[in-house]
Amino acid sequence: xxxxxxxxxxxxxxxxxxxxxxxxxxxxxxxxxxxxxxxxxxxxxxxxxxxxxxxxxxxxxxxxxxxxxxxxxxxxxxxxxxxxxxxxxxxxxxxxxxxxxxxxxxxxxxxxxxxxxxxxxxxxxxxxxxxxxxxxxxxxxxxxxxxxxxxxxxxxxxxxxxxxxxxxxxxxxxxxxxxxxxxxxxxxxxxxxxxxxxxxxxxxxxxxxxxxxxxxxxxxxxxxxxxxxxxxxxxxxxxxxxxxxxxxxxxxxxxxxxxxxxxxxxxxxxxxxxxxxxxxxxxxxxxxxxxxxxxxxxxxxxxxxxxxxxxxxxxxxxxxxxxxxxxxxxxxxxxxxxxxxxxxxxxxxxxxxxxxxxxxxxxxxxxxxxxxxxxxxxxxxxxxxxxxxxxxxxxxxxxxxxxxxxxxx
Amino acid sequence: xxxxxxxxxxxxxxxxxxxxxxxxxxxxxxxxxxxxxxxxxxxxxxxxxxxxxxxxxxxxxxxxxxxxxxxxxxxxxxxxxxxxxxxxxxxxxxxxxxxxxxxxxxxxxxxxxxxxxxxxxxxxxxxxxxxxxxxxxxxxxxxxxxxxxxxxxxxxxxxxxxxxxxxxxxxxxxxxxxxxxxxxxxxxxxxxxxxxxxxxxxxxxxxxxxxxxxxxxxxxxxxxxxxxxxxxxxxxxxxxxxxxxxxxxxxxxxxxxxxxxxxxxxxxxxxxxxxxxxxxxxxxxxxxxxxxxxxxxxxxxxxxxxxxxxxxxxxxxxxxxxxxxxxxxxxxxxxxxxxxxxxxxxxxxxxxxxxxxxxxxxxxxxxxxxxxxxxxxxxxxxxxxxxxxxxxxxxxxxxxxxxxxxxxx
Numbered sequence: 001x002x003x004x005x006x007x008x009x010x011x012x013x014x015x016x017x018x019x020x021x022x023x024x025x026x027x028x029x030x031x032x033x034x035x036x037x038x039x040x041x042x043x044x045x046x047x048x049x050x051x052x053x054x055x056x057x058x059x060x061x062x063x064x065x066x067x068x069x070x071x072x073x074x075x076x077x078x079x080x081x082x083x084x085x086x087x088x089x090x091x092x093x094x095x096x097x098x099x100x101x102x103x104x105x106x107x108x109x110x111x112x113x114x115x116x117x118x119x120x121x122x123x124x125x126x127x128x129x130x131x132x133x134x135x136x137x138x139x140x141x142x143x144x145x146x147x148x149x150x151x152x153x154x155x156x157x158x159x160x161x162x163x164x165x166x167x168x169x170x171x172x173x174x175x176x177x178x179x180x181x182x183x184x185x186x187x188x189x190x191x192x193x194x195x196x197x198x199x200x201x202x203x204x205x206x207x208x209x210x211x212x213x214x215x216x217x218x219x220x221x222x223x224x225x226x227x228x229x230x231x232x233x234x235x236x237x238x239x240x241x242x243x244x245x246x247x248x249x250x251x252x253x254x255x256x257x258x259x260x261x262x263x264x265x266x267x268x269x270x271x272x273x274x275x276x277x278x279x280x281x282x283x284x285x286x287x288x289x290x291x292x293x294x295x296x297x298x299x300x301x302x303x304x305x306x307x308x309x310x311x312x313x314x315x316x317x318x319x320x321x322x323x324x325x326x327x328x329x330x331x332x333x334x335x336x337x338x339x340x341x342x343x344x345x346x347x348x349x350x351x352x353x354x355x356x357x358x359x360x361x362x363x364x365x366x367x368x369x370x371x372x373x374x375x376x377x378x379x380x381x382x383x384x385x386x387x388x389x390x391x392x393x394x395x396x397x398x399x400x401x402x403x404x405x406x407x408x409x
Numbered sequence: 410x411x412x413x414x415x416x417x418x419x420x421x422x423x424x425x426x427x428x429x430x431x432x433x434x435x436x437x438x439x440x441x442x443x444x445x446x447x448x449x450x451x452x453x454x455x456x457x458x459x460x461x462x463x464x465x466x467x468x469x470x471x472x473x474x475x476x477x478x479x480x481x482x483x484x485x486x487x488x489x490x491x492x493x494x495x496x497x498x499x500x501x502x503x504x505x506x507x508x509x510x511x512x513x514x515x516x517x518x519x520x521x522x523x524x525x526x527x528x529x530x531x532x533x534x535x536x537x538x539x540x541x542x543x544x545x546x547x548x549x550x551x552x553x554x555x556x557x558x559x560x561x562x563x564x565x566x567x568x569x570x571x572x573x574x575x576x577x578x579x580x581x582x583x584x585x586x587x588x589x590x591x592x593x594x595x596x597x598x599x600x601x602x603x604x605x606x607x608x609x610x611x612x613x614x615x616x617x618x619x620x621x622x623x624x625x626x627x628x629x630x631x632x633x634x635x636x637x638x639x640x641x642x643x644x645x646x647x648x649x650x651x652x653x654x655x656x657x658x659x660x661x662x663x664x665x666x667x668x669x670x671x672x673x674x675x676x677x678x679x680x681x682x683x684x685x686x687x688x689x690x691x692x693x694x695x696x697x698x699x700x701x702x703x704x705x706x707x708x709x710x711x712x713x714x715x716x717x718x719x720x721x722x723x724x725x726x727x728x729x730x731x732x733x734x735x736x737x738x739x740x741x742x743x744x745x746x747x748x749x750x751x752x753x754x755x756x757x758x759x760x761x762x763x764x765x766x767x768x769x770x771x772x773x774x775x776x777x778x779x780x781x782x783x784x785x786x787x788x789x790x791x792x793x794x795x796x797x798x799x800x801x802x803x804x805x806x807x808x809x810x811x812x813x814x815x816x817x818x
Binding site for chain 1 (some may be wrong): 436481487514521523525526527530533534537540541560562563569571572573574576580581582583584585586587588589592595598599600602603606607608680736760790791793795
């Protein structure tokens with residue numbers, strides 16, 4: 001199958017492109033290196049040293065014999081994007097090419113506007129390019145479980161059957177996103193749903209949970225293929241950050257009570273879910289939504305799991321509760337459905353001690369590269385302007401992190 | 410009360426600014442004349458000749474003794490907008506300053522992207538400016554009934570109580586908007602709801618129906634205060650267009666079966682609803698939604714009402730059904746709640762024969778200015794690119810309009 005991965009230089013995009021390529025799909029990557037640029041802006045680096053994309057792709061070809069085409073450019077540039085669609089003629093477009101960090105979108109007005117314009121215009125461009133030049137192509141769009149928020153009822157996969165005043169309908173599931181980033185994904189979902197209706201496009205919206213892990217079978221093939229591993233408070237996802245904190249003896253920074261419950265998945269399941277969506281396309285005119293995660297945990301659950309895994313490795317791990325920089329419920333009902341990908345054949349890699357162990361060992365391997373100052377939250381949801389250059393970050397002492405253990409709370 | 414009307418040179422904005430000014434509020438207008446520019450772009454003009462805004466405001470002052478301040482600039486320019494908020498210190502911001510025509514947003518990619526970026530960024534700027542400089546100010550935002558689409562259940566005012574799998578919650582009402590324009594309003598609604606939550610702002614989203622009429626007590630005070638009257642297929646609203654078609658002997662152009670049912674209101678109720686919202690502000694942190702319309706009609710209902718009114722005036726009016734350029738249900742359930750503004754004191758001006766009569770007389774008065782070529786739809790929802798310069802428009806013959814009367818159907 002001819003598959004183009006938009007955002008193929010990023011954390012999930014890179015792992016996905018390699019997986020699909022090894023599965024013998026004809027893969028191309030589109031990227032503008034925005035993700036690398038944001039690291040420069042914030043003064044942070046991935047834990048794992050990642051090589052330039054051209055070099056990664058050359059080595060991928062050398063190691064596997066599979067070629068991945070590269071188109072360097074920005075999906076918000078319609079001339080560029082439509083030329084890619086015309087020349088590559090994809091059967092599936094996997095769209096990771098968005099600004100994906102909630103804290104980044106909450107830094108200030110510029111970052112909020114950038115996130116929404118970048119994400120919404122990029123996706124509109126994808127929709128118009130498919131409508132104009134590849135109308136049968138299947139769009140596989142990365143959404144987020146964060147679109148739903150934390151309603152007091154079960155979360156369904158995209159739609160909900162409602163009975164109201166004696167009448168019935170199946171309606172889009174109401175969305176209560178929690179950042180300008182999450183809002184941008186809600187905007188995208190509405191735009192895509194509309195174009196499936198008026199233009200008969202086919203699309204799958206993958207409302208992904210929080211991804212953890214860094215290793216896949218493909219990136220393990222050669223050190224130059226290593227994947228990103230972000231642990232800073234802006235782009236790092238929570239479990240990855242906890243593993244690094246635990247490995248180097250920093251207390252785990254749980255925001256508030258830690259009862260915030262979310263869906264999670266291993267990056268090895270991300271890549272498999274994408275292929276499952278490709279191989280089982282939505283029908284013409286269909287806007288299909290899958291909730292893409294395998295297990296749900298509270299933040300405190302995860303902290304305690306890392307603490308246990310650390311203790312087995314002889315690493316004493318403390319858990320601290322710091323003021324929640326986000327505006328979110330710290331205790332709430334959460335029960336999100338996620339059966340559609342399972343029904344299509346996903347066999348989950350559930351979170352295990354050995355995975356936590358291996359993540360902490362990655363952290364130890366690259367510990368010389370760790371900047372401990374970038375793990376504390378630098379973006380406060382309640383403020384309209386945050387400074388998140390590294391020099392402006394709070395120290396542990398500033399925010400009253402004392403090293404209390406989780407058991408004491 | 411200190412009230413700034415964003416978009417105060419437009420159809421509803423102008424009438425609102427004058428109404429609030431005559432009610433002794435301290436009013437200022439912000440406008441960048443975008444609406445006048447779009448007329449130039451499309452090669453159309455309002456039926457009624459409208460004077461430059463500075464002249465209109467000078468005459469308003471001469472006639473009434475009330476002064477309205479003017480700030481010329483674009484709400485997507487944050488420096489400009491925040492300087493207005495800082496200097497005027499509004500207690501209420503009435504936000505009409507958006508691209509408001511569904512067909513305009515469906516012309517092509519540029520117009521879709523423009524509409525969404527313009528509307529979303531303008532509203533984000535308003536939210537940030539209030540958060541930073543006037544956090545107690547009440548935002549009154551014009552949404553649209555078109556955000557809801559046509560679900561098969563009753564439409565509530567913004568929220569719906571849902572019982573699901575034995576649990577209950579009150580959730581944002583699901584949205585199924587029908588154009589890139591309507592989508593932009595849904596995006597705005599989500600963004601505003603979020604900022605009320607995280608920043609404790611106060612906002613009222615007025616999901617307005619289709620507005621008809623042109624005359625208010627205020628614009629009637631002097632001919633130089635005359636309001637816009639748009640009748641072209643892009644910016645003209647349906648009942649206004651029907652009245653003009655009926656007055657000059659053109660068949661009324663009903664899209665498809667005409668069973669499309671929507672909420673409607675007289676512009677005299679628009680201006681009153683805005684004042685009611687101002688005088689009854691949302692609480693801090695509250696995101697309140699009112700459905701702002703007074704009656705619901707199908708498009709065919711309206712055509713037949715105009716036909717009847719015309720016949721009383723001795724004008725034979727034909728009703729034609731032309732292919733629907735939009736993608737929408739032509740027959741559907743529709744029952745939208747609209748009691749909240751009534752409960753706060755709105756006394757509706759219901760649609761009457763005398764109102765239709767007066768609209769047709771306005772059309773006759775200015776009939777020399779009518780361009781009949783701009784009333785046929787020039788934007789097809791199913792296409793990714795439409796040309797809507799006047800030379801590209803279809804003629805009646807091209808689309809098979811024959812002058813069949815509605816009775817025959």
